[in-house]
Amino acid sequence: MGKGSQDYGKRENTDRKSPIQDDFPAWARDVKECEEHYGVTREYGLSIAQVEKQREKFGYNELEKHEGTSTFQLILEQFNDTLVRILLVAAIVSFVLAWVDGDEGGEMGITAFVEPLVIFLILIVNAIVGVWQESNAEKALEALKEIQSEHATVIREGKRISNLPAKELVPGDIVELRVGDKVPADMRVLSLVSSTFRVEQGSLTGESEAVSKTVKVVPENSDIQGKKCMVFAGTTVVNGNCICLVTQTGMGTEIGQVHLQIHEASQSEEDTPLKKKLNEFGEVLTMIIGLICALVWLMNLNYFLSWEYVDGWPRNFKFSFEKCTYYFEIAVALAVAAIPEGLPAVITTCLALGTLTTNQMSVTELVAMGSKAGTLRSFEVEGTTFNPFNGKINNWPVGRMDANLQMIAKIAAVCNDAGVEQSGSHYVASGMPTEAALKVLVEKMGFPEGLNDGSSSSLKDVLRCCQLWNKLEQRIATLEFDRDRKSMGVIVNSSSGKKSLLVKGAVENLLERSSFIQLLDGSVVELDEYSKDQILCSLREMSTSALRCLGFAYKDDLSEFATYNGDEDHPAHQILLSPARYSSVESRLIFVGMVGLKDPPRPEVRQAIEDCRTAGIRVMVITGDNKNTAEAICYDIGVAKEASDMVLADDNFSTIVAAVGEGRSIYNNMKAFIRSAFLHLVMFSIRG
16 A cells, blocks of 8 residues: 555566556545445455455465575675685685695695684684574564464455455455454455544554544545554554455555565665775775785795896896795785684674663552542552562552542453553563553552452452453443543443443543542542642643543443443444444543553663763654653653654663664774784784
């Protein structure tokens, strides 16, 4: 899709035939036009005959398997270097002279072969390291295949087919996507089953936040980030449910273009600036060594080439082949000794290094209601990872959670689509990091005594408390998040036998739709202006402390949903199909509290920035966060407000410092080695 994929079929490539792809700009056409173009309806899908015709035209939905460079070719490429060639020639000449010297009964014998053998060994080690390094680069193409989806849910001939192999998809197929699915192809969104639909597409576009998708058309010249009505192969659904139309498959997808560019880059013969400099150095070194060796040989010319003089006139020409060969051997020995044999291996090894880090989100402050209107309680939460056992809540009433804290825990656990899993010694979030951080908070809060039904002993999951809350409060409907009301709600069958609405979202928006607050003991009182001002004041304090804030609220009066249990024929179900009515459902709420979340600067960041300044590097920040939050974070780490030429992919600033330090170390080591090589050359020249 996009410009890149539209130009794909026009690329010149003599190695293979480019697949045919449809240039129809689906993102700039409405849903009806898209269906008409592919001759399909979302209810019926493609017929089997249409599928076969499309597959014959477009092929399978898979990335091309490029033949990697053979090991033999990789080995030959290691000798495509001036320094290596000098060494190779020197080793061959040295070996031939040692062989000739041995045949002529020379006194050195086997020791004459030591030097050429050592040089050959160095060249072999250098080739092994180079082949290993370049083989690792080939794995980048294979890594792309790992983010491809393996299965898809498809509508064909009016039937819903689950777990269809993703490679079987063709343009025109109707695909259903749900939370957790990997998008199997580039597709046009036809309709949203849920009120919102969000996709994590950072692996393709670099965006740090999940992107909301829509069915609305966008301008034809939109870039990939602007194609809000398109979903792309290899990305992941983090929220909602929708129906899509496949428009591009295989190498025609955006991820296919990335695959193609990586392959072309791996085949590029263009030398890096460093390699060009080293080749120039090798050429200069060759000339200097050759000149010195020639001078050494010529300085000894009179020992093997002379004239016999008779009566003052040159008569007989004398030439000694043995002495000529002897001094030629001396010149070659000088050349071999002067060449920095270890330089190619040093360079190859130095360039085979790298760094990698990760990013986490965590709740750092919990604000709950006090014992009377207008009073608040604040709890500091420790820990900066998704590990529920990393840190505790300070001054927490262990084992005696009051009703207000129980309601906060219930909402954070149930009004939540994320998960946390243990992978070895690490804890990894699935879904939105913010929601995962809320579930970690619930685990740190613990489960209140008296509500445990005895099943907790059999639960070994890292989110044991969240599981218990979800068992007590069973979700029957979801009011998905949208940017207008800035909240998400779930309707649950409560353990009390009533239907309840649990809501989380932007604090200001929840307060606007709240009429009451819940106090410490669980009693509900009216939300007066003083209480509202206190909550907003606390919100401002957290925002200026670089915290991202979320509020919690609930509602027990759900008369229209009193008998609803997920039945699509129930009158209340029509409300859930109309997102415009969600705000009316989430009205007259009971506000219960809020949390402040932070992705805190790592302890090493401030020092890393100071190191950069010392090294002459200016540090800039680009962010999409709230202005107060962004300024607070920049203040914490000591940064100015402008723009930068470098994009940090892994969210760890110290990676840049490590990379710069590593690069400069490599550069300094190479300079030191080259200086040593020249000193080596001068010393042997003097001796010669």
